[in-house]
Amino acid sequence: MNKKTGLGEFLRMRRSQLQPADVGLPDFGERRRVPGLRRDELAQLAGVGLSYYTRLEQGLSLNASPEVLDALARALGLDEVERAHLHDLARASRRTGTRRRPAPERAGDTTQQLLAAFGDAPAVVVGRRSDVLAWNRTGHALFAGHLDPHIPDQPDQRPNTARLVFLDAHTRDLYVDWPKKARDVVGKLRLAAGQYPDDPRLAALIGELTMKSPEFAGMWSEHRVRKWDLATYHMHHPLVGHMQLNLQTLNVPQVEGQRIVVATAEAGTGSAAALSLLAQAGVPSAKVGSHTPWSTSIRA
Incomplete structure (x- = not known):
């Protein structure tokens, strides 16, 4: 990640x-050499000078x-999440020297207690890089039953949800609308x-x-940002x-970057019944080298 060019x-x-x-x-139908707005059009909409805006894009200012x-942000029609991201990129570009690296992540005792309080509802603690820091039994069974349930306890081998989504066949099959x-x-x-x-x-x-992953590379190049607190997925x-499940994200109190993702289903539905069955079924054990769908392993 190049901090000096990220904003541009x-x-x-x-x-x-x-x-x-x-x-x-107004669009007079003229053929444009590049897609989208020209620099001068965006600069005019934002009320800044063209030369100044050009330097921003080029990473020179x-x-x-x-x-x-x-x-x-207003000229580009950014929402609040995108506007905050724009400010983050600008702050990063102004930093000089090397900042202290973020401390290693772990799910603290109070977070583990909160995780246990969800009972049979699938819940997973995720860190700032989307590493799985902890999960309860049903969370493991729902999202990654093909992995060792104790693997989040090993910092160098933790699953990463982004890596799972793009590189793990089981996780790809789990989401109907991948x-x-x-x-x-x-x-x-x-x-x-x-x-x-x-x-x-x-x-x-x-x-x-x-x-x-060419798919990741293509999506990454679009520079889209999302901060979802509630999302519905067909799985x-x-x-x-x-199942049709609602995944809700809760920020872990007083711990920057950590969040708990909890899966729920509407009461009385087949999805709720499936979640109850999953909680009762436990996780099947797979022998090393097995070729069942539960034996594939992706490690962080």
Whole structure:
């Protein structure tokens, strides 16, 4: 992740995704050399000079004020999450020297207690890089029953939800609308990259996924950011079949970057019955070397 060019790349990509009609500018039908708005059109909409805006895109000016950034966000039609990401990128570009690397992550005792309080509801503790830091029994059975249930306790071998979604066949099959889940994952990683630009393991993860997954590389290049607190997914589990589940995200109190993802289903539905069955069934054990769907292992 290049902190000096991140802001310019984001501005350039989002500018290319807008047409004049999207922002109320007349379109005289002229053929454009590049897709989207021209630099001068966006600069005019934001009320900044063309030369100044050009330097921002080129990474030559690193001192954009909050007011200028807000004006650019309005001109680009960014939502609140995207606007905050724009400010994160600007702050990262202004930093000099090397910041202290983020501390290793772990699920603390109180977080483990909160996890246990969800009972049979599937719940997973996820860190700033989307590493799985802990899960309860049903969370493991729902999301990764083919993995060792104790693997989150091993920091160097923890599953990573982004890696699972893009590189693990079981997880791909789990989500009926896989592209929707994949874009949500990429959008969350984009936010994390803006918030933690000095995290080498996050940079390594993004590099790995870019090299190994053309689908990830394509989605990553779009510079879309997402911060979902509630999402509904259609899932097909190898043990209990089809379910429509709501995944809700709760921030872990007083721990930056950690969150708990909890899966629920509407009461009285087949999905709720399937979750209850999953909680009762436990996780089948797979022999090493087995070729069942539960034996595939992806490690962080």
